[in-house]
Amino acid sequence: MEGSGRLLIMGGAAGPALLVRFVELAGGPGAHIVIIATASESPETAEAAYAQRFAAAASVRPLRLSTRSEANAPGVEAVLRAATGVFFTGGDQERITGVLGGTATDSLLHQLVAEGALVLAGTSAGAAMMSGTMITGGDRPGVAADSVRTGPGLEFLPGLLIDQHFAQRGRLNRLLSAVARYPHELGLGIDEDTAILTDGNCFEVLGSGAVTVVDAGAATEIRVPPAGPIALTGARIHVLPAGYTFHLTRRGPVTGTRDPERERAA
Amino acid sequence: MEGSGRLLIMGGAAGPALLVRFVELAGGPGAHIVIIATASESPETAEAAYAQRFAAAASVRPLRLSTRSEANAPGVEAVLRAATGVFFTGGDQERITGVLGGTATDSLLHQLVAEGALVLAGTSAGAAMMSGTMITGGDRPGVAADSVRTGPGLEFLPGLLIDQHFAQRGRLNRLLSAVARYPHELGLGIDEDTAILTDGNCFEVLGSGAVTVVDAGAATEIRVPPAGPIALTGARIHVLPAGYTFHLTRRGPVTGTRDPERERAA
Numbered sequence: 058m059e060g061s062g063r064l065l066i067m068g069g070a071a072g073p074a075l076l077v078r079f080v081e082l083a084g085g086p087g088a089h090i091v092i093i094a095t096a097s098e099s100p101e102t103a104e105a106a107y108a109q110r111f112a113a114a115a116s117v118r119p120l121r122l123s124t125r126s127e128a129n130a131p132g133v134e135a136v137l138r139a140a141t142g143v144f145f146t147g148g149d150q151e152r153i154t155g156v157l158g159g160t161a162t163d164s165l166l167h168q169l170v171a172e173g174a175l176v177l178a179g180t181s182a183g184a185a186m187m188s189g190t191m192i193t194g195g196d197r198p199g200v201a202a203d204s205v206r207t208g209p210g211l212e213f214l215p216g217l218l219i220d221q222h223f224a225q226r227g228r229l230n231r232l233l234s235a236v237a238r239y240p241h242e243l244g245l246g247i248d249e250d251t252a253i254l255t256d257g258n259c260f261e262v263l264g265s266g267a268v269t270v271v272d273a274g275a276a277t278e279i280r281v282p283p284a285g286p287i288a289l290t291g292a293r294i295h296v297l298p299a300g301y302t303f304h305l306t307r308r309g310p311v312t313g314t315r316d317p318e319r320e321r322a323a
Numbered sequence: 324m325e326g327s328g329r330l331l332i333m334g335g336a337a338g339p340a341l342l343v344r345f346v347e348l349a350g351g352p353g354a355h356i357v358i359i360a361t362a363s364e365s366p367e368t369a370e371a372a373y374a375q376r377f378a379a380a381a382s383v384r385p386l387r388l389s390t391r392s393e394a395n396a397p398g399v400e401a402v403l404r405a406a407t408g409v410f411f412t413g414g415d416q417e418r419i420t421g422v423l424g425g426t427a428t429d430s431l432l433h434q435l436v437a438e439g440a441l442v443l444a445g446t447s448a449g450a451a452m453m454s455g456t457m458i459t460g461g462d463r464p465g466v467a468a469d470s471v472r473t474g475p476g477l478e479f480l481p482g483l484l485i486d487q488h489f490a491q492r493g494r495l496n497r498l499l500s501a502v503a504r505y506p507h508e509l510g511l512g513i514d515e516d517t518a519i520l521t522d523g524n525c526f527e528v529l530g531s532g533a534v535t536v537v538d539a540g541a542a543t544e545i546r547v548p549p550a551g552p553i554a555l556t557g558a559r560i561h562v563l564p565a566g567y568t569f570h571l572t573r574r575g576p577v578t579g580t581r582d583p584e585r586e587r588a589a
Binding site: 224226227228229230233237248265266267271277278285286287288289290291292293294295296297298299301309310312 | 552555561575
């Protein structure tokens with residue numbers, strides 16, 4: 058089924074093509090979009106801005122969730138059940154996990170995504186919270202254990218550690234630090250105006266930038282001292298632009314899946 | 324022989340420990356240091372600053388080479404033959420290759436390094452010029468072929484592509500772009516206050532940061548379109564702090580070479 062269990066995870070600063078793609082995945086002219094701007098400091102502004110960008114949908118409405126009681130309120134269920142697409146804005150990912158974590162909204166979103174009833178999208182903080190483990194801070198340069206802080210995300214996509222604004226903010230060091238510490242987690246760095254679209258155990262890359270996958274699974278030696286630089290030898294790295302597909306549990310790119318349009322253009 | 328063919332390549336902003344190590348490698352209280360500040364826009368200032376930092380040596384003198392005729396002047400030979408250590412300051416690496424490239428100074432330095440007559444050190448631009456291929460520009464975010472410019476260095480260490488101020492300026496993307504384009508070259512990103520010290524086919528990491536090695540040799544697919552993001556799958560990455568040794572022609576870390584001091588401290 059189109060949209061079954063699908064997540065569209067954007068690295069921030071998404072351009073019109075990605076936002077249009079979200080509306081299409083949610084049903085195009087028949088799409089019913091719900092915007093959740095919990096991460097944002099000024100949710101009104103974020104809601105209004107995205108409502109305008111999603112104007113091609115049949116309906117767009119904000120769902121204001123600023124407190125845990127709002128996220129547990131009975132009225133939420135009808136709003137989410139009517140939606141074909143839910144969009145989480147950027148801001149602070151810890152506001153999302155703090156306000157929504159474990160609430161009725163959290164549970165229902167997981168259920169609706171699993172049923173394929175809606176496409177769940179998020180950008181920036183709305184992307185970070187999708188992963189099993191999210192990076193909550195640490196833009197200090199250097200590959201050190203104390204240069205990055207992590208915490209559990211809402212786990213729509215377990216086994217992953219997602220970082221956003223990746224190339225634009227030069228964040229590979231903090232992603233390397235995080236996967237050195239938690240080598241089970243695949244590290245995904247998503248550039249701005251770039252997204253992954255999940256489909257079962259795979260994701261496809263969309264947008265104008267690249268997704269960098271850091272895999273410490275093959276690393277021969279990992280040392281994470283309490284302070285100072287980490288050591289990490291033999292890790293793997295993949296840089297994947299639009300059209301590439303990556304298999305999450307096989308931890309490798311799927312070959313022969315490039316977009317033929319892109320082949321011709323290149 | 325102590326110092327035979329040794330290069331000490333620093334990623335910029337070297338602290339006292341690295342600078343003292345250079346003087347020790349050059350003979351300690353018997354060291355005769357020559358400072359070449361060709362890369363610097365104000366060589367007097369750079370010469371004076373390093374002369375003070377190398378005060379523990381028996382002698383320190385600047386060798387002012389601002390033009391190709393100065394680099395071809397007969398007087399240079401006696402100065403370099405008397406040196407046990409030569410230090411290249413930071414600035415613009417293209418000034419070094421433009422002024423020194425192919426001159427008598429260039430040839431004599433290669434000869435004296437090969438004979439083990441002196442230790443050749445450089446920081447920042449003075450590090451970049453050591454490699455076979457140096458990055459000459461491009462700090463634009465994103466992993467794109469046009470996000471990085473390269474040119475030949477003075478090739479004291481062929482087969483390498485050295486980038487400096489690595490973690491501090493978030494330069495992994497440009498290093499990835501460069502090795503995707505030239506996968507024969509091992510990409511080395513040296514952090515500030517961090518250095519590699521070569522010994523034959525190996526280098527050891529010194530200093531407070533890490534050296535990141537990017538190896539596109541094992542990559543299964545590399546695509547470098549004229550514009551837009553590159554694709555690079557299955558590349559290897561190593562993050563090596565002080566005490567680690569890397570074998571350049573085997574393209575891998577040497578195991579069991581960690582500094583026991585560091586082991587105890589960790």
